[in-house]
Amino acid sequence: GSRPYVRATNSQKCLRVSGKHNDLEEVGRDTYHHTFFEMLGNWSFGDYYKKEAISWAWELLTDVWKLPKDRLYATVYKTDDEAAQLWAKVTDINPDHILRFAEKDNFWEMGDVGPCGPCSEIHIDLGPDRCDKADVPGHQCHVNGDCSRYIELWNLVFIQYNRLPDGSLVDLPNKHVDTGMGFERIAAVLQGKRSNYDIDSFAALIAAIERATGRKYADPANVVAMRAIADHVRTLTFTIADGALPGNEGRSYVLRRILRRAARFGRTLGQVNPFLYKLVPDLTAVMGDAYPEIRERQAHCIQVIKAEEEGFGRTLDKGIELFEEIASKLQQQGQNIISGSDAFKLYDTFGFPLDLTELMAREHGLTVDLEGFNREMEQQRERARSAGRFTRDDAEVHWHSMNSSDDQECSFVGYDTLKVKSAVLGWGEAPDHYRLITTQTPFYAEMGGQVGDTGFVELGGQRYRITGTHRDGSRIVHSIERPADEQIPVPAPQECLLSVDPKRRLAIASHHTATHLLQAALRAVLGDHVNQAGSLVAPDRLRFDFTHFEKVSAEQLRAIEQLVNEQISAAKAVETSETSYDEAVAQGATAL
Secondary structure (H helix, E strand, C coil), rough: CCCCCCEEEEEEEEEEEECECCCCCCCCCCCCCCCCEEEEEEECCCCCHHHHHHHHHHHHHHCCCCCCCCCCEEECCCCHHHHHHHHHHHCCCCCHEEEEEEEHHHHHEEEEEEEEEEEEEEECCCCCHHHHCCCCCCCCCCCCCCCCCEEEEEEEEEEEECCCCCCCEEEEEEEEEEEEEEHHHHHHHCCCCCCCCCCCCHHHHHHHHHHHHHHCCCHHHHHHHHHHHHHHHHHHHHHHHCCCCCCHHHHHHHHHHHHHHHHHHHCCCCCCCCHHHHHHHHHHHHHHCCHHHHCCCCHHHHHHHHHHHHHHHHHHHHHHHHHHHHHHHHHHHHEEEEEEEHHHHHHHHHHHCCCHHHHHHHCCCECCHHHHHHHHHHHHHHHHHHHCCCCHHHHHCEEEEEECCCCCCCEECCCCCCCEEEEEEEEEEEEEEEEEEEEEECCCCEEEEEEEEEEEEEEEEEEEEEEEEEEEEHHCCCCCHHCCCCCCCCCCCEEEEEECCCCHHHHHHHHHHHHHHHHHHHHHCCCCCEEEEEECCCCCCEEEEEEECCCCHHHHHHHHHHHHHHHHHCCCCCCCCCCHHHHHCCCCCCCC
């Protein structure tokens, strides 16, 4: 797309918990990592470049915010002579504080291909007393080290290359700037705090955790747990307010992992009942002005977090008990590795995410057999795949091409008619059925949870039953029932007559419409967070899977049923039209 500007500044909500950028294991253990944080940035889209980005960054940090120049360091990519020279030329930084690093620290790219480029990071030396690795033999503090003395404040990314699939770099036609400064980190420096968790936007949340648990943050035994809980409540509230829900797949499982991690930290603070949800109002009181969506969705966030806490709480204590038995047995045997099967049992039976088991293992001086766990997980996936495989196997079909153009598509005309004449494109034979591909068809192919049409085809003067329809790329394939005592000859590239079973199609269409009514009723009764998670639309029934954070009550079910039945009784006309996805959304359609 295009934009009417070439410069921008922003503050964006960021989640860093999985994939390439993953700080989950550090959260709470150090003073500056988070799963949720705010990223301040300034952008140039083909406008200003390295000179301006460097000089303005230095001006803000030293002239406006008055950070001590002698404690600031600038890193550049090892071959970026331009950036190194600009730091020496347009700022008065100590030349000895301009350092070069390799790809790991000073080359930015989000994936294997695409826009990328060198970056220049600004670090601050917080002083020798801020090192948290002083007791580690041989440790030395340095920029891009692993202690908390030298902290990165700002990353200036110069997007000047495009990475090609072969790994080579080519210059972009326009050069861009994308900078990122962690709000919590710079706030800690400006407020003179030793930890991000001590800044004003965290203080109220930490105080709320103290009130809820009756424990003190000043007690070193409580620090890690309270920091992690404060961080995780922020993550949960912001993501749920944005429409995500805890679950077992994808981003939903990320939220579930974080919540369960926080709940277990609550156990170390003596909390056996749900309490995380009680912290949401304290968070919205601090951040609701800047992010009004969390205030508007506060009640929803509380409901979701409480329901998830209650669900996990029923198995958490049993899982902890099993873990303690496993750990005790290993220690008695002089071993220190939790087997993959035990870790998988904690995951599969008690809902312990792997990273939670690893966290608890570290607390006991143990490790987890990750390879063994992954083997157990893959075996479970294979069992699920085997149970869910389709019985249809087109690999067994012997095909005869009826048309010189093998890539010719089959067009669907079933919205306008249920009977059509069409030329034969392909004919396939299998032990118990035939396959037919035509130039056009009124038969709807199985997709999106809706079963395919059935009906009849008249071919060579004979009438045969079509038992199902599916897609094979751009073509629609009809499955023809093989007569018991008859061999259907390979047809010539002639016309055939295709007829959909009208009563069955109408029944399927009715259930298709009912899924739309059902989703609307679910959203009206349960909330607009409800989304489709799967479905089956068949002539005799429908199934609608949806996202929700708790069991639907009997009262809610009655309300949903009443809404759907009211719409059915209204007998409104159903109008069908085809348009683009974007236009449908613009008209108010809800994607199933």
